[in-house]
Amino acid sequence: MSAFIADADWLCFDPAPSKPDFTPPPGAVDAHCHVFGPGDVFPYAPERKYTPCDAGRDQLYRLRDFLGFDRNIIVQATCHGTDNRAMIDALAHSKGKARGVATVGADISAGEIAAMHAAGVRAVRFNYVRRLVDPRPDAHYRAIIDRIAAHGWHIVIYFEAADLAEKWAFFTSLPITIVVDHMGRPDVTKSPDGPEFAQFLRFMEHGNIWSKVTCPERLSKSPPPGYDDFVPFARAVVDRFPDRVLWGTDWPHPNMNMVGHMPDDGALMDIIPRIATNADLQHRLLVANPMRLYWPEEVDA
Template sequence: MASEFVKTPGWLDWHTEPSRPRFVLPSGAVDAHCHVFGPAAEFPFAPERKYSPCDASKDQLFALRDHLGFTRNVIVQATCHGADNSAMVDAVRSAGRRARGVATVTPGTSDDELRRLDEAGVRGVRFNFVRRLVDTLPMDGLRQVAEQIAPLGWHIVIYFEAQELPELADFFLGLPVPLVVDHMGRPDVTRPVDGAEFTGFLDLLRARDDIWCKVTCPERLTVGGPPALTGEQAAYRDVVPFARRVVEEFPDRVLWGTDWPHPNLTDHMPDDGLLVDWIPSIAPTAAEQQALLVDNPMRLYWPEEL
């Protein structure tokens, strides 16, 4: 029940009155990275979770989708629910063909369960390599999962921090399915965009033509603090050069999403309308916007509709 847990101290709840974006999304736009939390009374959080969030229901997510002007969502399993994908699957099913899911799958998951998830609309699994959010990184087990999902045509979403990439890159490149990198590998935006660290990340994307990148979460990466829009200049300006570089070099392999309800933020909670208004600063042309928001996510998550 919701009364049985206490929200993590310092956790900020999601923005209840996001602005309506000035940037009009192209028809069919996909929010390709978002979550649902609970509600805990219906979908309890995992006992081993590293944080206790606020509730953030499917109905609230779909209301945000419509308010911002998106048509579809890709709902990513939240770590607070562990490997119980019930809340995510329920949200995907409730959206009909307007949502797809990314699950958490552990070694030993049966083929029957994977087929059930596939029928529900799941199209990938997420491997979390952020050390503060996981206890161990069992590489052999993850490779087993990768081999098990390959026949389904699924991909793997990988979440890591920039400083961890050198020791993980070979493992990633050896996985037998397409990869999707969360949040540009969380670069340190105080370092040069053409420096060794971000160049190493770009080299990962260059190594295979089936590695995709989410140019997302400027609110997590910025060191400038809460934003304000001035005229036509977007907020989170220190993150723009990094995302722009990825969009320019890999226009057919980039995705964008809100990350609603923005887990584990304690500094500031972004206005989701302003996040949408940030998009033209990283994808300024209509062609780039169409690829980022419609063509690419449709090709990855709804190829049968193309």
């Protein structure tokens, strides 16, 4: 029996999602997903703020094949802290079809970074969501950026809409490619033409900023499977910044107990043509953009 028992209110991923009507283009990349454990092999961090159900690499890759993706970007889960072994193990078993986003400390060595790069890591993630982590001072993150610069890595930032104004000066000062998780978690009950989302679109006008147009199941107040209030926000970002957007499943959908339901991954796929409304936009979102960011050596070959 596992030494780690999931939180009593934890919602585990759907083991039998529906087959989506939408077929992704060849070479499509699920650009935001996670692996959890299994905890007996890759223990969860003592400082974690949640304990999930196990959701390992084999389950992730079965979902990839079922949905019609070719590749994955695996983002280090906060429940594993800075112990990236579960994510790196998933990369090692991907046959070159996955890249990773790590969580690291400011004391990480050049040798450790080089080893992670060889394993397929191409970015680090900075999480500012206070219910999940305790954010650090700006100097902590700048030290990490200085250490990863030699390998050409980018950073992924996760924050909530209300945090953008506070962190604006810091984020816009960074001389590095920045990928924003989930459009900065906008309040989708408000107008996509309103001042709050306009601030995010101004942020995106900086040419080094990318965004994941992800997580309708997490952001929406509309019922599934349509998540209708999410669609105009994501469509606005895709239409305006088609070469700097990514899409991912967010499997296995952590902390959905806070929302109250576990999504059907097949139904989530069927939102893609509603936010990327033609084949060209879909190819950029799912193939060209993630390949350029995570496998540039194949794009430039």
